[in-house]
Amino acid sequence: MSNTLEVSGLTKQYRDFALQDISFVLPKGYIMGYVGQNGAGKTTTLSLIAHLIRADVGLCTIDGMTYEKQPVQYREAIGYIGDKDDFVPDFTVRDVRAVCRDFYPTFRADEFDALVRRWKLPEKKKIKSFSRGMKVKLMFAAVLCRDTSLLILDEATNGLDPVVRREILELLQDYISDGERSILFSTHILSDLEQIADYIFFLHNGKKVFCETKEELQEEYLLAKGSLPELGADAKKCLLGVRGTDVGFEALIRTDDAACLPKECVLEKPTVDQIVVHLIQEMEG
Amino acid sequence: MKVLKCVKTDFRMMKNNAYMFGIFFALGLFLSFTKETLIPWAYLYMLFVGLVFVTMPFFVQTRFIAVLPADHVHRVFGRYLYGSLMILLCSLAGMLSGSVSMLIRGRTEWYSRPEMFFLILGVGLAVMALEFLATYLLKIKNPQLMSIVRMVPGFAVIFGGSSLMNALQQQEHVPDFLRWCLANTLLVSLLALAAGILVVLACAAVCCAHEKKRY
Numbered sequence: 001m002s003n004t005l006e007v008s009g010l011t012k013q014y015r016d017f018a019l020q021d022i023s024f025v026l027p028k029g030y031i032m033g034y035v036g037q038n039g040a041g042k043t044t045t046l047s048l049i050a051h052l053i054r055a056d057v058g059l060c061t062i063d064g065m066t067y068e069k070q071p072v073q074y075r076e077a078i079g080y081i082g083d084k085d086d087f088v089p090d091f092t093v094r095d096v097r098a099v100c101r102d103f104y105p106t107f108r109a110d111e112f113d114a115l116v117r118r119w120k121l122p123e124k125k126k127i128k129s130f131s132r133g134m135k136v137k138l139m140f141a142a143v144l145c146r147d148t149s150l151l152i153l154d155e156a157t158n159g160l161d162p163v164v165r166r167e168i169l170e171l172l173q174d175y176i177s178d179g180e181r182s183i184l185f186s187t188h189i190l191s192d193l194e195q196i197a198d199y200i201f202f203l204h205n206g207k208k209v210f211c212e213t214k215e216e217l218q219e220e221y222l223l224a225k226g227s228l229p230e231l232g233a234d235a236k237k238c239l240l241g242v243r244g245t246d247v248g249f250e251a252l253i254r255t256d257d258a259a260c261l262p263k264e265c266v267l268e269k270p271t272v273d274q275i276v277v278h279l280i281q282e283m284e285g
Numbered sequence: 286m287k288v289l290k291c292v293k294t295d296f297r298m299m300k301n302n303a304y305m306f307g308i309f310f311a312l313g314l315f316l317s318f319t320k321e322t323l324i325p326w327a328y329l330y331m332l333f334v335g336l337v338f339v340t341m342p343f344f345v346q347t348r349f350i351a352v353l354p355a356d357h358v359h360r361v362f363g364r365y366l367y368g369s370l371m372i373l374l375c376s377l378a379g380m381l382s383g384s385v386s387m388l389i390r391g392r393t394e395w396y397s398r399p400e401m402f403f404l405i406l407g408v409g410l411a412v413m414a415l416e417f418l419a420t421y422l423l424k425i426k427n428p429q430l431m432s433i434v435r436m437v438p439g440f441a442v443i444f445g446g447s448s449l450m451n452a453l454q455q456q457e458h459v460p461d462f463l464r465w466c467l468a469n470t471l472l473v474s475l476l477a478l479a480a481g482i483l484v485v486l487a488c489a490a491v492c493c494a495h496e497k498k499r500y
Binding site: 050052053054071072073074075076078080082084085086087088089090091095096098099102103104139142 | 287290293294297298300301345346347348349350351352353354355356357498499
């Protein structure tokens, strides 16, 4: 299995924040969810991969290419969709089409026009007057109508209504369906990852916590619910991110440690959201 | 080719301000009838307009533009070529508005000849190149400070140039060096143009090296 993206030892030091030694691989045909709290370093990592900023140490390759050796081909291989208004505010759909046609040799204007019509995006209106959903659709139209290997989504589905979000998630699944392309998807909406991600990379305070397949992750942990007074000291030590509820507690526990809990505790398969929230709670103390 | 595509994109980012140039040009033409110095004033005015507007692509640049597949050499030289073309356009507009008012008033001072065009173009290129250099190197985030960087070169040119014109009109106070310049206007203007082009190339090279370090 070859990799679309290989990240090794990526490090970036700022005055008040450091991204430290981030390494992972993303195989072809898969989607990786890149998760963490605000300020964990998600956007920094994605910007480093897209070479919008330069790493202090570390290397990124896309289909074996590095930015240092093939900057133009490296950028052509990336489709980047961010969380903010990525377009020049005074641009129109026509400007976006013209710029894409100028810079991307594989840009297919007819496909772009078809998507613009399908999504009813006004051609002559300035993008600054578009709704968030329209802007996101235009960003997708601009990257899906050309040949890319890696789609980088930085909170791209934030602020979208559920209908548009579902449509976008379907597009993402179509994108990887040929088994040659991959997606690195940073989001706070972990239910989106639940639906489409194959791998989950969890980042906390600039450091990697884990990078596993979604299935491995959900096998590694269980969600325990019960009453705290019934637990012995050993059992309490095994619990991760204990949260009080109206009827007792809810916490994460490693599957291997589950045997130490009394039979009265309920064990459930956790969602990605629950794993991440409890682990953050555990790390934050 | 990529450099030309970068130039095209910079002009595309500017196109919504094209009508502003039309307004400023018309205003410049109107005001040049009220000035005694006519052509120099028209040139300086259009150069001021150009120097204020020329940095606009730096400030409307978004991630869509930043991720375009072009390396730092394409981007920097594209930006400098765009800036040079803008200054050329403004110098031509200055010459046109000044010449029209000259023609109507039947005057033929030395500055109606091409020397003034070369001189203003050279000065404009040099100031634009330094303005771009400051913008690349300083990477200012504060909007107020950004406005200052955008406005200062234009004001420096219009006030500096006006002061020089006033000094030239009071010939008895003119230093020897300026007297020599007035006696050799063609040579001086061509030297100014060559110096302007050299400053553009030098600043572009410095910015390239700086951008290479950043990315």
